[in-house]
Amino acid sequence: MKPYVLIAEDEKAVSELLLYNLRKEDYDVGVAMDGEETLMMIDERTPDLLLLDWMLPKVSGIEICRRVRTGGANPNLPIIMLTARGEESDRIRGLDTGADDYVTKPFSTTELMARVRAVLRRIRPGLKEDRITVGDIEIDRVAHRVTRQGDDIHLGPTEFRLLDYFMQHPGRVFSREQLLDTVWGSDVYVEARTVDVHVGRLRKALRNAGGDDPIRTVRSAGYALRED
């Protein structure tokens, strides 16, 4: 089953961002807006991971953290703490109370997602790797590196995300619209043909490392990564 991630965050802007990104990475997601609700929702269905805001109305994040660790039915529940920048000592107290990781706001979504994966992988090994290999291409999302037959490949941010997405679903054909939605983000509007250009750039970069074109064009449908 999909891992269940509970977001405990009162700022709607933040929780929505998290919600959106976690859904995109195919998790089950719940949102709690204050401390009480968080505790209730944990009781209802034990999450596989708790994203916990430091400052939470009614019952603070650190208090929740403590209660979970000492009190409840699941003292090993993984927790990633979200703190505002500059609360350094708080941060440490956060780890002290037993959070598995902490992230300062504002945070990079990519980085947070990587940490989420990292924590979840501890619980469920082989869940969503930080490294994927398809054929002779390997991508390392943490180190942000791509190699082909050992050679390093430099990619721009967009090409990187594009390849990343392809490698998560090898063989599958994506329309330009789908790619725009997921790789670019659903909130940007760019021409569909832009995808072509970036696929072209990705191709050229991959070609430079030798071997033949690993991206398949499916006329009138989109692009796909060859799956061997």
Added chain:
Amino acid sequence: MKPYVLIAEDEKAVSELLLYNLRKEDYDVGVAMDGEETLMMIDERTPDLLLLDWMLPKVSGIEICRRVRTGGANPNLPIIMLTARGEESDRIRGLDTGADDYVTKPFSTTELMARVRAVLRRIRPGLKEDRITVGDIEIDRVAHRVTRQGDDIHLGPTEFRLLDYFMQHPGRVFSREQLLDTVWGSDVYVEARTVDVHVGRLRKALRNAGGDDPIRTVRSAGYALRED
């Protein structure tokens, strides 16, 4: 039984497009033109999936979403939300209220159908596979690939759709008119004999992968795929 899909959409152009395509994929389809009607129709017969427009007269899409999730007899009713491009925060609120997926208008029909399948497959596994095998021919709609006895077969878009349609109904004979309607679409006007040419091309492509002709000509009636 066929899955029942309810369309809640007030723009006639959109709802008819959906209706047409869903029928083509062999679903039972209902159409509601505003929010009230939608709620009524849900009560009458529980759909397997609700395609819900964001902006709906009388009772808005989001309100319906909320009521279904919280109130009714079937809080797990799968919902795909339709939103206009640019309503980004709305979109996220859509997910927040519990839609299973969302699609922005204007949308690609192919993509929407894929999502419909994806959502329905969650409910009824093995419903409409992304892969079909008939005899020694296999078609993979997600990867957009056709193989025969392991060999890859390259088909143009039209031949692909044609074979896809045949494979959904092996053995059945289709007239040229039926094929034009479904494979080409009811809105294009081309000569009936065009079908012959494409069937010919499909045949040639399949022949190249060995084996004998899997398409049967029924004189003065049409064509059919042999079902062994």
Added chain:
DNA sequence: CCGATTTGTCACATAACCGTCGCAGGCAGC
């Protein structure tokens, strides 16, 4: 604020595909 990198769009060339035609051959009924 500057240089370097990246990005989105355009224009153009090319390749892939489409629909139609024409004709050769096949099929059924007589």
Added chain:
DNA sequence: GCTGCCTGCGACGGTTATGTGACAAATCGG
């Protein structure tokens, strides 16, 4: 076997989708 329809298929002109170099705007990192 003959006749009148039907079908298979190669050829062809027109259309559409895709690949790619160029470029200006945007962004990043100092």
